[in-house]
Amino acid sequence: MTLRRLAWPVVVLVPVAFLGIFFLWPVTNILVKGFVGGRLWELLHEAVFWRVLWFTVWQAAASTALALVLALPGAHLLARFHFRGRSLLRALATVPFVMPTVVVAGAFIALFEQFGLNDGAFRMRHTVWALLAAHVFFNLAIVLRTVGSYWEGLDGRVEEQARLLGARPGQVFLRVTLPRLAPAVASAASVVFLFCFTSFGVILLLGGPTRATLETEIWRHAVWRGDMASASALAVVQLGAVMSLVLVSNFLQRRRGGREQTRLDSRPMPSRRLLGANLGLLLVALGLPVLVLVERSLATGNGYSFDNYRALTVRVTLLPVSALTALGNSVLFAVVATALAVLVGGFASLVVVYGRRSLSHFFDFGLMLPLGVSAVTLGFGMLVALDAPPMDFRSWRWLVPVAHALIGIPFVLRTVVPTLRRIDPKVRESAALLGASPFQVGRLVDFPLAGRALAVGAAFAFAVSIGEFGATSFLPRHPDRLTAPLALFRLLGTPGDLLRGQAMALAVLLMVLTGLAVLVIEGRPSGRGVVRGDF
Amino acid sequence: MKRLISFFLLAGLTLVACGEEASQPVPEGIAGQTITLLTHGSFWVSEGTLQAFTDQTGVQVELLEGGDAGEMVASAILTAGNPVADVLYGVDNTFLQRALDADLFEPYASPALSNVPSALQLDGQHRVTPIDFGDVCVNYWGDWFDETLPPPGSLDDLIDSRYAGQLVVQNPETSSPGLAFLLATIAEYGDGWEEYWAALRRNEVAVTTGWEEAYYGEFVSGGGDRPLVVSYASSPPAEFIYADPPVESPPTGVLLDTCFRQIEFAGVLKGTPHQAAAQALIDFMLSDTFQEDIPLNMFVFPASQTAALPEAFVNFARLAEDPYQLPPADIEAHRNEWTERWTQIVLR
Numbered sequence A: 001m002t003l004r005r006l007a008w009p010v011v012v013l014v015p016v017a018f019l020g021i022f023f024l025w026p027v028t029n030i031l032v033k034g035f036v037g038g039r040l041w042e043l044l045h046e047a048v049f050w051r052v053l054w055f056t057v058w059q060a061a062a063s064t065a066l067a068l069v070l071a072l073p074g075a076h077l078l079a080r081f082h083f084r085g086r087s088l089l090r091a092l093a094t095v096p097f098v099m100p101t102v103v104v105a106g107a108f109i110a111l112f113e114q115f116g117l118n119d120g121a122f123r124m125r126h127t128v129w130a131l132l133a134a135h136v137f138f139n140l141a142i143v144l145r146t147v148g149s150y151w152e153g154l155d156g157r158v159e160e161q162a163r164l165l166g167a168r169p170g171q172v173f174l175r176v177t178l179p180r181l182a183p184a185v186a187s188a189a190s191v192v193f194l195f196c197f198t199s200f201g202v203i204l205l206l207g208g209p210t211r212a213t214l215e216t217e218i219w220r221h222a223v224w225r226g227d228m229a230s231a232s233a234l235a236v237v238q239l240g241a242v243m244s245l246v247l248v249s250n251f252l253q254r255r256r257g258g259r260e261q262t263r264l265d266s267r268p269m270p271s272r273r274l275l276g277a278n279l280g281l282l283l284v285a286l287g288l289p290v291l292v293l294v295e296r297s298l299a300t301g302n303g304y305s306f307d308n309y310r311a312l313t314v315r316v317t318l319l320p321v322s323a324l325t326a327l328g329n330s331v332l333f334a335v336v337a338t339a340l341a342v343l344v345g346g347f348a349s350l351v352v353v354y355g356r357r358s359l360s361h362f363f364d365f366g367l368m369l370p371l372g373v374s375a376v377t378l379g380f381g382m383l384v385a386l387d388a389p390p391m392d393f394r395s396w397r398w399l400v401p402v403a404h405a406l407i408g409i410p411f412v413l414r415t416v417v418p419t420l421r422r423i424d425p426k427v428r429e430s431a432a433l434l435g436a437s438p439f440q441v442g443r444l445v446d447f448p449l450a451g452r453a454l455a456v457g458a459a460f461a462f463a464v465s466i467g468e469f470g471a472t473s474f475l476p477r478h479p480d481r482l483t484a485p486l487a488l489f490r491l492l493g494t495p496g497d498l499l500r501g502q503a504m505a506l507a508v509l510l511m512v513l514t515g516l517a518v519l520v521i522e523g524r525p526s527g528r529g530v531v532r533g534d535f
Numbered sequence B: 001m002k003r004l005i006s007f008f009l010l011a012g013l014t015l016v017a018c019g020e021e022a023s024q025p026v027p028e029g030i031a032g033q034t035i036t037l038l039t040h041g042s043f044w045v046s047e048g049t050l051q052a053f054t055d056q057t058g059v060q061v062e063l064l065e066g067g068d069a070g071e072m073v074a075s076a077i078l079t080a081g082n083p084v085a086d087v088l089y090g091v092d093n094t095f096l097q098r099a100l101d102a103d104l105f106e107p108y109a110s111p112a113l114s115n116v117p118s119a120l121q122l123d124g125q126h127r128v129t130p131i132d133f134g135d136v137c138v139n140y141w142g143d144w145f146d147e148t149l150p151p152p153g154s155l156d157d158l159i160d161s162r163y164a165g166q167l168v169v170q171n172p173e174t175s176s177p178g179l180a181f182l183l184a185t186i187a188e189y190g191d192g193w194e195e196y197w198a199a200l201r202r203n204e205v206a207v208t209t210g211w212e213e214a215y216y217g218e219f220v221s222g223g224g225d226r227p228l229v230v231s232y233a234s235s236p237p238a239e240f241i242y243a244d245p246p247v248e249s250p251p252t253g254v255l256l257d258t259c260f261r262q263i264e265f266a267g268v269l270k271g272t273p274h275q276a277a278a279q280a281l282i283d284f285m286l287s288d289t290f291q292e293d294i295p296l297n298m299f300v301f302p303a304s305q306t307a308a309l310p311e312a313f314v315n316f317a318r319l320a321e322d323p324y325q326l327p328p329a330d331i332e333a334h335r336n337e338w339t340e341r342w343t344q345i346v347l348r
Helices: A002-034 A037-043 A047-080 A086-098 A101-114 A128-152 A157-164 A169-197 A201-206 A214-224 A228-256 A272-298 A307-311 A323-354 A357-366 A375-385 A399-421 A425-433 A438-467 A484-491 A497-521 B002-018 B049-057 B069-078 B096-101 B111-115 B176-202 B211-218 B235-241 B275-285 B294-298 B311-316 B328-347
Strands: B034-039 B060-065 B087-092 B129-141 B167-170 B206-208 B228-232 B252-254 B260-269
Touching: A002 A228, A002 A323, A002 A357, A002 A375, A002 A399, A037 A228, A047 A086, A047 A128, A047 A169, A047 A214, A047 A228, A047 A272, A086 A128, A086 A272, A086 A438, A086 A497, A101 A128, A101 A201, A101 A272, A101 A484, A101 A497, A101 B211, A128 A169, A128 A201, A128 A272, A128 A399, A128 A438, A157 A169, A169 A228, A169 A399, A201 A214, A214 A228, A214 A375, A214 B069, A228 A357, A228 A375, A272 A307, A272 A497, A307 A497, A323 A357, A323 A399, A323 A438, A323 A484, A323 A497, A375 A399, A375 B069, A399 A438, A425 A438, A438 A484, A438 A497, A484 A497, B034 B069, B034 B275, B049 B060, B049 B275, B069 B087, B069 B096, B087 B096, B087 B275, B096 B328, B129 B176, B129 B275, B129 B294, B167 B176, B167 B211, B176 B211, B176 B228, B176 B260, B176 B328, B206 B211, B211 B228, B235 B252, B235 B311, B260 B275
Parallel strands: B034 B060, B034 B087, B167 B206, B167 B228
Antiparallel strands: B087 B260, B129 B228, B129 B252, B129 B260
């Protein structure tokens, strides 16, 4: 017990310190510095403001709903069936998540062109549909993975019993499975909603020049108009909205999150039709834009070849380092960010599930906020707040992965917490009765069951970091630490087919690398055989 | 292609080697100091260029990159008095007044300014020093036009119905070239700019959020179907250098009577403990070594008249003789009102 008494404060203090120094302090600082109460009051009387607020909420809700509907069949396939290429499919589905917005926007525009959707009755270009499609593309993986990994652990015999009692498959899904999945669905939905709520590049590039959300308006006021008062007022509104959303979603997750019988057993092979239909859906939603990119990366002036890839090893004069070095930098940052996110997020999950009530609520709430706060608020906040010793971190090399980790932590939290919560306390009690120390309980019960979820969270933290382009563009960076998304952005900033081809090749490598990383991170056998049977 | 790249690397090295030093006396006591240069995200010079400064003065330079020019100025204003760096490079004439109003810079008149045309020296108090400049102009796709339909010659031509549906511009509220082009029309038409844009809208101008989307999405070069795009005077040399397969001459050209001049400045940030070293760096940034390294790394033109241009620029980059300009103070005073009106006229 002494060990536990020593360890628990560390488990609590690490997330508190991390969140406090790198998030709460900077954000409070910038909002206090720029905020003028009167401006907020004025804002509330402007029609434009309400239009922007409504559109922000509306598009995020619609994107979330679409992502949920489209991802559930895939989650079912991943959770309930065993088939060859299952882990590959899982890894591939995570890939869109890292793709730089500029590139995805380009791929979507090319697709609209291909299918004649630029004009006419089914015009997609510069419509809200383009924006929703892109949000689904980016966020499908979150639902697929979060819900999938939770579903995997649900005891399938409950559904079997319902069927035996005469329920039709649709009924079984709606009245048995869906309610049981509720905690994971709520978890995934809250993350996707927050992501879309603060989405930036997709809105600007695909929504067309007339669409604006709170996020783009904060940026426009702070950077283009030099109007910090309006930017801060908008940031306060954004923070308020995000805080209420997280409160509501946490409440729902707690209420629905009942203890569940956990069972990881062997899964049947899916029928060909089921597999085919699912893969078809995923291919349309995720595969098409990726295929466009791959095609573009191989296209050179003399037909198709790997020239664009070969060129990545040579530094072009526009970049401080070669594109390949930039890719290496991205991986390094992503590894550090993932380690931080797993450590802080893992500790925080323990506190949320086993800690005192007030502490648990605070952690569950506070660590979700970075996901919903504008990159401008966070980036500028860090510049303003972390500017004096002993915390002069402004030009610190590792501030970039720290910022990435802040966004990765909610993913770890949202995958691990639902899984930990549903572990039947009787399992832990029995283990304790049989003489296991609390740490043995952790090692033998909690970790094997939560390990799978932790790996999923880690994979997302890695993907978030390797593709992130928001807050970090406001932080001063060392040019020799140029990351791949920034290199890509620079390559696309100057005319020339060579540069464009290289940018596409870099984007493809970024995807491949992410896919591989996900395979490696989640590579261990998925816990089958570790905990078998029921207790 | 590899051959081409090594050619330009070689050319770059030769330029560095040949660059003649403006022999400034090195201030005493700065050797051994390390200073930080904060730049926008498109800054780069060849390896060895900054080393030349260190060799001359004993001062090490650490580089920090901010976001784009607007983001960098906004963050410099937020950290005014306790800057992250000693020298800031990359504020342009559209953001200059905002930076000056925030009192970011220590005045310093570099002796090397004698080589810089006075038209580029916009601040009489020398709080900032011009380092390079470029023009934002309408670019055209050569093959689209012929004798029956020559490329448009002026801003007036762009509202001619013969060029209907051909031009793509960027939103001046989200894009730096977009703002520059709006300023060009304001410089040309004065209060009449609103009518001009109404006419451009009738002539089916397309608007994108940023440069990439315009150039690669709508312009012929990236596979779009519009032969006229707001871009840079240095875009044709880039099209030539980074062509795939290699070409004899760039496929695009510049409408020289549609250009707005963008000038980029550097300044010593107030609050620096290394003033003398920072001033020495400003001097160095105007030396031929640094100036001649600018064009191929950043695709802009050196401010110093003694700097030689690389071959691709000599052959394919053309500068407007009399580009449009507006005083930075006017730009800052009116930009929000102008861009709001523009949004009303063009997008609503």
